[in-house]
Amino acid sequence: MxxxxxxxxxxxxxxxxxxxxxxxxxxxxxxxxxxxxxxxxxxxxxxxxxxxxxxxxxxxxxxxxxxxxxxxxxxxxxxxxxxxxxxxxxxxxxxxxxxxxxxxxxxxxxxxxxxxxxxxxxxxxxxxxxxxxxxxxxxxxxxxxxxxxxxxxxxxxxxxxxxxxxNILDALWLKLAINCAINPLTAIHQVKNGQLADEAFKPTLHQLLDEVHQVMTCEGLTLSRNELNTHVYNVIQATAENRSSMHQDICHHRLSEIDFITGYLIQKAHDHQLDVPSNEALYQQIKRIEKSWTS
Structure with missing residues (x-):
């Protein structure tokens, strides 16, 4: 071809x-x-x-x-x-x-x-x-x-x-959920993926995934909350030594994909009249970091 x-x-x-x-x-x-x-x-x-x-x-x-x-x-x-x-x-x-x-x-x-x-x-x-x-x-x-x-x-x-x-959209939603959990946190704290397994990140990840799962359920996905948690922590472990793409973008002062990851989740949450404050807080933090490069 x-x-x-x-x-x-x-x-x-x-x-x-x-x-x-x-x-x-x-x-x-x-x-x-x-x-x-x-x-x-x-x-x-x-x-x-x-x-x-x-x-x-x-x-x-x-x-x-x-x-x-x-x-x-x-x-x-x-x-x-x-x-x-x-x-x-x-x-x-x-x-x-x-x-x-x-x-x-x-x-x-x-x-x-x-x-x-x-x-x-x-x-x-x-x-x-x-x-x-x-x-x-x-x-x-x-x-x-x-x-x-x-x-x-x-x-x-x-x-x-x-x-x-x-059902490719189901697979993309699962990847989006994983990215919502891992990418902004690793970018803001400038840590490798594996460090998110530390106890200090557990409450934040729990809140993020609660919100993500609500949106996914409204979008028609049948993945359970426990299954989502397992998927995310499996990726954290499997990619422990990796630096997420957003981590690298922020480190090198490049615009990230936040609008198409957490931003997309927020848009869908609003469509379903759901509040996702933890995800919105991370979204705003990344946007402030990006804005600081040009201010």
């Missing part, structure tokens, strides 16, 4: 390299102005991929979007005129809230949502490390996207394990 990866950061580069090695024609779209970019995964042989070439986009069967949530809509606006209406758009990023907008802006394109637990780290500008073996879930968002279950085999052949999930 002809596949364009929009946003070759850590995860985007991991998938671009893996899909290329699986035999697909892969091109990139990035902020870099060069028409070709070298890319290396771990210590493997480097490859060179086309970059920012309209013809690649015009011929694309799949557009894999791996930019951060706040960049999704602006990035797609720039590319929309060159995107064929049959091209499958796959959104793979933290947070929620972009799919509704993308579906309205690209009403004719099949839209697929993805979530992955693979770990990746940018070692240098052109080298990415695969730091943790994980799995990926794909699922359709609109009616045309629902017909794209063959992508499971395409992606699985490149980077297993991959599953097609008919």
């Amino acid at each position: 002809n596949i364009v990866v929009l946003g070759p950061g850590a995860i985007g580069s991991l998938w671009a390299y893996s899909l290329h090695q699986a035999g697909h024609t892969v091109a990139l779209y990035s902020k870099q102005e060069h028409d070709k970019l070298p890319l290396q995964l771990d210590g493997n042989t480097p490859i060179t991929l086309a970059n920012n070439q309209p013809v690649s986009l015009q011929n694309a069967d799949v557009l894999l979007v791996t930019v951060k949530a706040p960049q999704v809509i602006p990035a797609l606006e720039v590319l929309r005129s060159d995107l064929h209406p049959d091209c499958i758009v796959v959104l793979m990023h933290n947070g929620m809230g972009t799919a509704e907008i993308v579906a309205s802006r690209l009403p004719n394109n099949p839209l697929v949502l993805a979530t992955t637990t693979h770990g990746a780290l940018r070692q240098s500008r052109h080298q990415v490390l695969h730091t943790g073996q994980g799995s990926t879930q794909l699922g359709g968002y609109n009616s045309k996207g629902n017909q794209c279950d063959f992508l499971q085999q395409v992606f699985a052949h490149a980077l297993p394990d991959v599953y097609w999930n008919e």
Whole structure:
């Protein structure tokens, strides 16, 4: 297949390299102005991929979007005129809230949502490390996207394990809940994920998850409060040495994905006339930190 990866950061580069090695024609779209970019995964042989070439986009069967949530809509606006209406758009990023907008802006394109637990780290500008073996879930968002279950085999052949999930929104909500618990706290306190298992964070996490579970229940998810707690603490333990993406963004004075994580939760809570004061407090703290860089 002809596949364009929009946003070759850590995860985007991991998938671009893996899909290329699986035999697909892969091109990139990035902020870099060069028409070709070298890319290396771990210590493997480097490859060179086309970059920012309209013809690649015009011929694309799949557009894999791996930019951060706040960049999704602006990035797609720039590319929309060159995107064929049959091209499958796959959104793979933290947070929620972009799919509704993308579906309205690209009403004719099949839209697929993805979530992955693979770990990746940018070692240098052109080298990415695969730091943790994980799995990926794909699922359709609109009616045309629902017909794209063959992508499971395409992606699985490149980077297993991959599953097609008919209820992908449930999986995304669970990831959102985990991110609401972990990301703002690690960013504000500048701690690794594993430190959230300390007794000092237990009351705050309990309050956050109580609120998140109420919203999830109103959204139709059947996950129990105890199951949610287990999922969150399992991730804290499994990623104990990791620094969350929000932690890294705040550390490097980059705008975070807070609007598409906790902000999205708050929006849904308001839709259901629920109060989520603990989550709102963390949201405001992150926004104040971001604002302080420009004041």
